[in-house]
Amino acid sequence: MPKASAKGTVGCILVLRFCEVIVVGILAFAAKDNYQLVKLHDQLTKPPHNKNVLLSQELLYAGSVAAFGWTFLGFTLLLVWKGWAIFWYGLVDLVLALVMIIGAAMQASYLPATLAKCKKADTWQVHGDYPSFFALAASYKSRETANDRCHSFVLPWILGVVVIVFQMLIAYIGIFCDIREYSLLNPYRPFAWFVMFVFGAPYWFACAAVRRSRFLYRLTKKVARQLRGCKPIEFEKPLKYVPNYNGIKISNPKLESIFNIEHLLLPIASNLHYNDLINLSLTSKSVRESVFPAGDYEHRVRKLKAYSCSLDTKSCCEYCNKQVCADCTQAAKMPGLAGVRHLQLCRPTCTKCYFKSIRPGIRRTAIDKRQCRCWISDASTLDHWICPGCYVKANKNYVELQAAREQRYKNQLREYAQGVGLQNERELECRTCKTDMRGGSVRWWVCNRCFGECTSHMHPAHARVTAPRDLEKGEDGNADGPKISWLKVFPWNQGH
Ligand SMILES: [Zn+2]
Numbered sequence: 001m002p003k004a005s006a007k008g009t010v011g012c013i014l015v016l017r018f019c020e021v022i023v024v025g026i027l028a029f030a031a032k033d034n035y036q037l038v039k040l041h042d043q044l045t046k047p048p049h050n051k052n053v054l055l056s057q058e059l060l061y062a063g064s065v066a067a068f069g070w071t072f073l074g075f076t077l078l079l080v081w082k083g084w085a086i087f088w089y090g091l092v093d094l095v096l097a098l099v100m101i102i103g104a105a106m107q108a109s110y111l112p113a114t115l116a117k118c119k120k121a122d123t124w125q126v127h128g129d130y131p132s133f134f135a136l137a138a139s140y141k142s143r144e145t146a147n148d149r150c151h152s153f154v155l156p157w158i159l160g161v162v163v164i165v166f167q168m169l170i171a172y173i174g175i176f177c178d179i180r181e182y183s184l185l186n187p188y189r190p191f192a193w194f195v196m197f198v199f200g201a202p203y204w205f206a207c208a209a210v211r212r213s214r215f216l217y218r219l220t221k222k223v224a225r226q227l228r229g230c231k232p233i234e235f236e237k238p239l240k241y242v243p244n245y246n247g248i249k250i251s252n253p254k255l256e257s258i259f260n261i262e263h264l265l266l267p268i269a270s271n272l273h274y275n276d277l278i279n280l281s282l283t284s285k286s287v288r289e290s291v292f293p294a295g296d297y298e299h300r301v302r303k304l305k306a307y308s309c310s311l312d313t314k315s316c317c318e319y320c321n322k323q324v325c326a327d328c329t330q331a332a333k334m335p336g337l338a339g340v341r342h343l344q345l346c347r348p349t350c351t352k353c354y355f356k357s358i359r360p361g362i363r364r365t366a367i368d369k370r371q372c373r374c375w376i377s378d379a380s381t382l383d384h385w386i387c388p389g390c391y392v393k394a395n396k397n398y399v400e401l402q403a404a405r406e407q408r409y410k411n412q413l414r415e416y417a418q419g420v421g422l423q424n425e426r427e428l429e430c431r432t433c434k435t436d437m438r439g440g441s442v443r444w445w446v447c448n449r450c451f452g453e454c455t456s457h458m459h460p461a462h463a464r465v466t467a468p469r470d471l472e473k474g475e476d477g478n479a480d481g482p483k484i485s486w487l488k489v490f491p492w493n494q495g496h
């Protein structure tokens with residue numbers, strides 16, 4: 001085995017340090033500028049932006065400034081003390097490289113990899129109505145566009161990668177510098193190759209296996225949720241109203257005789273809102289019996305709904321599903337409902353398509369990288385146009401009202417995962433390959449607004465197999481499946 005040359009080691013390190021010094025100098029100043037900008041404006045580090053922005057900028061800044069100082073100090077020290085000291089210099093270089101590697105790796109999750117991608121800086125990783133990270137950062141500087149800001153963040157990152165390569169080379173040459181023939185740290189010993197193998201092989205293995213392990217990890221989480229099972233959501237069903245005819249006293253016979261005649265009641269209803277009719281029926285037992293007769297309840301509800309409220313703007317209250325129109329609703333200021341967002345935006349994807357969306361390699365891309373963060377937009381308060389009854393509840397305690405509504409949405413999302421309640425008897429299909437989604441499989445959800453995976457637990461992890469309908473028995477569908485729409489449990493909708 002050849003003996004290593006001490007002169008060669010020193011020469012290599014000096015040349016590398018000489019080449020590195022200008023790059024590391026530019027990096028240190030650029031990183032300082034970015035770090036100070038992020039530190040001054042904490043809006044840049046709050047959701048929806050990456051939570052590690054400040055830490056990652058700080059690590060690259062601290063690493064590069066220390067490396068800049070160390071380049072001069074290491075250069076001088078190497079000329080004064082050689083021999084075993086070179087090993088310790090190598091360790092310092094290794095530590096500096098590791099600090100910068102951690103910083104740069106964290107930055108990679110919110111910065112584009114190349115300067116060319118800065119053309120899309122305005123729309124880079126945008127969530128809802130929030131401006132992109134670069135647009136927001138540019139707004140703090142006068143006469144700067146998002147594109148310029150993107151350049152000033154990406155360029156230091158690229159320089160950082162160059163400096164890391166230099167540092168790793170210097171550290172390698174420094175640590176494996178022992179000139180003794182049988183030393184473990186002799187650069188010509190197979191041990192050096194062994195170390196390369198120890199660090200290199202896991203990297204290559206990770207690139208190849210990381211996709212499967214990521215998929216398996218997420219699949220295990222879904223299966224664990226499936227095994228734990230879905231807690232059944234119970235809703236209180238209102239008891240059917242059975243009037244006690246003996247106890248009914250008629251206080252105003254003339255008025256009630258008008259209500260009893262449907263031809264007279266319906267024109268009156270056409271000038272009222274549905275909510276007014278309910279309030280009218282609550283005035284006395286006899287009036288209730290005239291307006292909503294127990295014997296003809298379902299037909300009467302349907303007719304009264306058709307006649308009451310303004311025809312053009314008829315809809316249902318978002319919270320209790322009672323019929324309302326533009327004139328009888330009131331605006332309550334409340335945060336958005338997560339359930340509405342999931343129901344409108346999240347679509348299922350089959351396991352095959354989901355696996356394909358995870359690209360091989362360490363770096364995460366597309367659906368795999370972008371977890372849906374649209375929940376951030378739920379927090380902003382908006383006007384909810386709701387019925388007077390719910391408006392009163394909202395003013396008292398909207399958290400309770402919304403929690404109850406979210407439970408219903410959760411149930412509705414479970415039904416949706418089973419393919420229940422789709423329009424035109426359609427089957428639930430994969431958003432990518434359009435094949436039918438059968439029961440008995442794991443459900444993956446992708447948000448159609450941000451194209452990230454939605455991992456919210458409001459979506460069920462799994463859809464069970466539904467029993468085929470037994471038409472001979474006159475079954476409409478699966479007996480214990482959620483075939484009855486949740487809307488039916490509201491008292492004022494039983495006539496639907
Ligand atoms: Zn109305």
Ligand SMILES: [Zn+2]
Binds near residue numbers: 318321
């Ligand atoms: Zn309501």
Ligand SMILES: [Zn+2]
Binds near residue numbers: 341342346447456459
């Ligand atoms: Zn969702």
Ligand SMILES: [Zn+2]
Binds near residue numbers: 372449450
């Ligand atoms: Zn989303």
Ligand SMILES: [Zn+2]
Binds near residue numbers: 354432434435
């Ligand atoms: Zn598919």
